Amino acid sequence: MGRLRWLVGTVVALHDETATARTITLEVPDWPGHLAGQHVDVRLTAPDGYSAVRSYSIASASNSERRVELTVERLPNGEVSPYLTQEVAVSDRLELLGPLGGWFVWRAQQPEPIQLIAGGSGMVPLMAMIRSRAAAGSTAPFRLLYSVREPGAVFYRDELQTRSDRDRSVTLAYAYTRAAPKDSSRPPGRIDAELVAEATWPSKLGPTCYVCGPTPFVEIAAGFLSACGNRPDKIKTERFGPTGGKK
Amino acid sequence: MGTISRGFSGRRGAADVKLPPGQYLTTDFPVLSAGPTPRVPLDQWEFTIDDGTDVLRRWNWKSFRQLPAETITVDIHCVTRWSKLGTIWEGVSLDTILAGVKTEAEFALAHSYGDYSTNLPLEDLINKQAWVAFRFDDENLAPEHGGPARLLVPHLYFWKSAKWVRGITLMHEDKPGFWESLGYHNYGDPWREQRHWGD
Numbered sequence: 001m002g003r004l005r006w007l008v009g010t011v012v013a014l015h016d017e018t019a020t021a022r023t024i025t026l027e028v029p030d031w032p033g034h035l036a037g038q039h040v041d042v043r044l045t046a047p048d049g050y051s052a053v054r055s056y057s058i059a060s061a062s063n064s065e066r067r068v069e070l071t072v073e074r075l076p077n078g079e080v081s082p083y084l085t086q087e088v089a090v091s092d093r094l095e096l097l098g099p100l101g102g103w104f105v106w107r108a109q110q111p112e113p114i115q116l117i118a119g120g121s122g123m124v125p126l127m128a129m130i131r132s133r134a135a136a137g138s139t140a141p142f143r144l145l146y147s148v149r150e151p152g153a154v155f156y157r158d159e160l161q162t163r164s165d166r167d168r169s170v171t172l173a174y175a176y177t178r179a180a181p182k183d184s185s186r187p188p189g190r191i192d193a194e195l196v197a198e199a200t201w202p203s204k205l206g207p208t209c210y211v212c213g214p215t216p217f218v219e220i221a222a223g224f225l226s227a228c229g230n231r232p233d234k235i236k237t238e239r240f241g242p243t244g245g246k247k
Numbered sequence: 248m249g250t251i252s253r254g255f256s257g258r259r260g261a262a263d264v265k266l267p268p269g270q271y272l273t274t275d276f277p278v279l280s281a282g283p284t285p286r287v288p289l290d291q292w293e294f295t296i297d298d299g300t301d302v303l304r305r306w307n308w309k310s311f312r313q314l315p316a317e318t319i320t321v322d323i324h325c326v327t328r329w330s331k332l333g334t335i336w337e338g339v340s341l342d343t344i345l346a347g348v349k350t351e352a353e354f355a356l357a358h359s360y361g362d363y364s365t366n367l368p369l370e371d372l373i374n375k376q377a378w379v380a381f382r383f384d385d386e387n388l389a390p391e392h393g394g395p396a397r398l399l400v401p402h403l404y405f406w407k408s409a410k411w412v413r414g415i416t417l418m419h420e421d422k423p424g425f426w427e428s429l430g431y432h433n434y435g436d437p438w439r440e441q442r443h444w445g446d
């Protein structure tokens with residue numbers, strides 16, 4: 001693999017996923033292609049040369065030539081995410097380094113069942129996996145457990161539903177932490193051992209599990225998966241943000 | 248200079264802070280781990296030095312904690328671009344751990360509970376550059392940050408500071424560790440911005 005270099009992408013579409021998250025579609029002429037689950041570094045540069053770089057997961061399928069979609073959640077005190085979710089306009093240019101990350105990836109050749117567990121905006125790289133599965137014609141069975149604050153905070157809701165309706169091998173389970181819809185079978189609350197045991201593949205099927213979300217969420221979810229008998233090397237994690245609490 | 252971002256001014260940090268290129272300052276302590284956090288009971292913990300064939304040194308928790316420890320105040324730099332300044336640790340210097348070990352080896356592979364590994368030149372582990380740390384900020388090191396004990400090699404990107412470390416293998420030939428096999432730079436000097444293969 002050669003040296004990674006900064007690429008310039010042009011914003012071709014913007015779409016608000018929720019009140020605080022936006023999907024940015026970029027046209028990147030020199031894009032080398034990516035695997036589902038990978039991320040990019042985005043660099044913003046002020047007129048005086050000051051620059052800031054942050055990492056964002058790629059949401060688009062791995063075969064999406066020259067097109068890269070990022071879904072960015074606005075952080076209250078963020079430096080880059082407020083710009084990407086509020087300032088950026090179609091035809092603006094952004095600098096990207098990537099694709100990055102060689103571990104938290106799903107490849108279309110993987111035949112085993114796939115367990116996805118998302119916490120909040122941790123859904124983004126898992127969406128790339130669901131999209132890549134369809135794009136590649138994979139028949140690997142996928143299950144998604146998506147923990148999210150409230151119905152209005154769900155990313156990609158309609159698309160997820162459509163994909164699941166169309167293909168019975170893609171199943172969805174939502175776990176709402178603050179406010180659940182009226183027809184929800186479970187009161188709002190954090191995921192627990194019982195829910196993870198019930199909503200995920202039995203470990204004897206040998207699933208590969210991908211868990212992405214804020215650090216405390218991933219710590220808990222990965223722990224429950226281990227407790228259900230999944231081997232540690234079959235549980236791939238991507239954490240973001242601080243550990244919560246004092247440290 | 249790169250492409251100018253229309254309307255971006257940025258949030259400048261303290262001007263007198265010098266960070267490695269491409270890093271930003273955080274006061275949080277983010278976590279980067281590839282899998283579940285291993286839980287290692289202290290009565291089962293051990294730490295070894297080996298040469299690939301024979302174990303040269305072995306400690307259990309009790310004997311390890313009898314080694315002279317020191318307080319270390321250092322800046323740390325993660326390849327995911329955050330830097331944290333003035334972090335305070337307590338740990339045992341690798342100079343203490345390797346004292347009296349006779350070796351011609353030039354490389355080391357640190358290996359961890361949970362099967363993580365990372366490689367370093369042996370010369371980067373000696374001469375007051377590396378520790379096995381077991382306390383952070385005056386508390387026992389939390390499991391998600393690598394407790395009971397982690398390697399601390401602050402002059403390299405923080406993935407080299409292997410969490411849950413259980414031993415070091417001394418080697419004559421270099422061998423890439425976990426992230427080094429998956430696209431991260433073999434050496435990882437933050438001041439030369441050695442993040443990825445080819446940097």
